[in-house]
Amino acid sequence: MQDLTLVMAQLDPLVGDIPGNAERAIEAVREARIEHGADVVVFPELFLSGYPPEDLLLRPSMETRLREARARMASKVARDVLVIIGYPGRREGQGYNLAGALYNGEWLDEYAKQALPNYQVFDERRYFATGNRSLVLEHKGVRLGLLICEDLWDGAPVRAACEAGADVLITLNASPYHQDKPAERLRLLEQRAAEVERPVVYVNTIGGQDELVFDGGSACVDAGGELRVLAPYWQAGLMPVQFVREADRWVPREGEIEPSVDPEESLYCALVTGLRDYVNKSGFEGVVLGLSGGIDSALSLAIAVDALGAQRVQAVMMPYHYTADISRQDAAEQARLLGVHYQVLPIEPMVEAFMETLADTFAGTERDTTEENLQSRCRGVLLMAISNKKGLMVLSTGNKSEMAVGYATLYGDMVGGYNAIKDVYKSWVYRLARWRNTQSPAIPERVIERPPSAELAPDQKDTDSLPDYDVLDAILVRYIEGDMSAEAIIDAGFEREDVYRVVRLVDRNEYKRRQAAVGVRVTPRGFGRDRRYPIVNGWQPGE
Template structure:
């Protein structure tokens, strides 16, 4: 009986840091060899550049830097372990998404990704040429069929590898997270393994990269579609699997399997990971945010503390005449609970100075949202001043429901470098706040239970301007994620007045969203790479 120890290297690369990523790969192979006696080490898709490298792929020096990295790996990696790692490369007139196989100081072969995704956040056809041939490499008696990410989702390359004689399928991945993605992934992989009656090894990237976040969850499925081994989600690490040959076939031995996390746990981890990596990889000292006493800023503060630690988080309460006493009390209480730096900066003198300066310009007009927006913009100025002076990134706190309908102020509460809640609907903000408190008290209960308000006018509540969030989010999910027409949403049982109001607000607010900070994508249709609508257009939703 033959056996093979394969180690799935679930790592977090930094896009563009080819020398650093190469060091990470070499160290992972060294550790896998020492700790697990690895025969094969598999790293994620495009690992040497990080994923997604986007237009860095167009840099003239890219190929030279990758050649140097591959040469260094050939010199540094132990001779008796096979390494399978992803990187881009120009070959025979094309530019390919490749998986290279290194053994005994020599690159034994390369597989070019065949299925190039060009939907949602993916635009690989902008850069790459599709491969055409399978690659099967023999090592220690096992024939290993190499695949890359979308090849598994499309299916045809899987069958090609099986027909080429693969005993075991190995796929390198940079698969971004969205809600329900881990479950979808296991279901798909189980089906692919069953189709060709081959075990399947799936190695995924981890960590945040701009608006994308990768959850890891590398796994092994046997030929019958059963999950045998799964690495933890949201953790960097090496996960070994032992493959044994019996009666001419190869079988993965059962090993550690992380239990499926509840939806709130997975989503919260995605938000923490996305923020932590954005701040750390960008080199910021920490973050500063406006803490209003409302639920969005309260949840954002909890995420920031979990991501960075309280010593790197600066919270600022900026009250005005309409700020409720309980808002100020709740903000101060949460800052105390979490141990962050906290200060109170009243904005009344600033607002009054602006109002006096603008008095002649505004003569003969009635008060409206202009005066409300001045309050928000004064707060934005203060936050940016603290950011500039202390090297802290401004963390803005608006949720997806508000961003969708434009319930936010440009250069005011939209000021910031990153928004952890950008792709989180308001109903999920409440769910996450309640869930986080079950893990340890972080948000005062009154913040969760009181009606939401921007507090820019007397007795103001969000429901004055918008449908209730249960209704609003249900409409938005159908219009944004589902691309349903207004008429189809009405046919699904929603009031026509609400639907037409919401879809008009969404369409009218594109110019604001284009100027909003980036934030982690956690739905199948986030604002950013996912949804690209023209700012100026004559499209009418119909009535």
């Protein structure tokens, strides 16, 4: 019986590290050959450059470095293994998103991506020209049709590859994660395979890159669309797929299928992966964050410890007059639970010194949010000083609901290099905190149960100035993710006053969000690459 072993190399490249990524590929092929007897090894989209390389693609030396890396691969990659790997390239003056085929020291051919996405976080038309031909490679009796990511979603390149004679379709991908994306991706994969009656091998990248995070989940479905192999989510590695010849068709045997996980676990893993890769790939020693005794900083601390280890995380409680005793107690208890370095740095002397300096300037004015913001900014100064002195990145801790409506202080609690929960709505913050506690004690229960408060004024609660978070989040999802108008949201059953207050706050606070720390994107419409609104504008909310 004829058979063929294809190995999906679900790995985490470093953007811009072309020589390093080439070495990772060389080692992966060697391991795939030794451990799995690989006949074919497939890497993700743009693996040699890392994804997305963005304007690094405009650097004149990019093509030179890629040629050198491909030459090294040709001389070092194990023999008798077909390697299919993604990289950018300039051909006849045009840039392309390519999949190259290497065998026995020779680059056989290249496939250029035909469907270039230009929506949400994608802007490939800025860098690449459109490919115009299918590529089918015959290897050990199997005709392999190459595709790259969006080609599968578009559909036309899939049909073209089949018309060109492909027995098996191979797609190289760098498909970013957002909530519900893994299931959506599998449904598409199964649908396309069933449409063209061909097995499809889907190799996805993994790891964090700036605000994007990639979940892996490389897979193979048979010609009927049935899932035969599914690599683990959130775990780098090599996953073999065994093909056998049955009659006149190549059929993937059933292999390992990673069990499905609940939505909370998937989202939590995304946040951990995004933070870990951002800190490690950027070369920081660790992180420092303000631990207030509230839910947002509590969840952020748990994520940081799971991403980096307790020894690389420092938590600082910075109390003022309005900080409740239970906040101090809960912060200390969580620091003890997680084993992080913990300090208490009172801010009363700093705030009072500022207020004394500003006394004449503020004479004749009423106390307002200015004094509240001053407390937050004193805390930001302390965190940044620790960051400078110890080489620790400041982790800011505002959630998406707060960032949407501007419930945060510029140069105060917004200071930081990264925000693990920037794209997590407040209602999901609670869900994640509860889920994390099912794994091991991490967040004191009282932190989860208490009404949320910034504690910048006596008896302050978030609901003093915002709708209940369940209502707020439901409005925000419709306005931000769904682009619904204020009137349409009202028609969906929400109070007019709440809706207009929320959408005006969202529109008014674009200037704040532009100055916020980068954070991992986990919704279909994160603040950043895929929601680009003008700061200054005369748009009025309404229909």
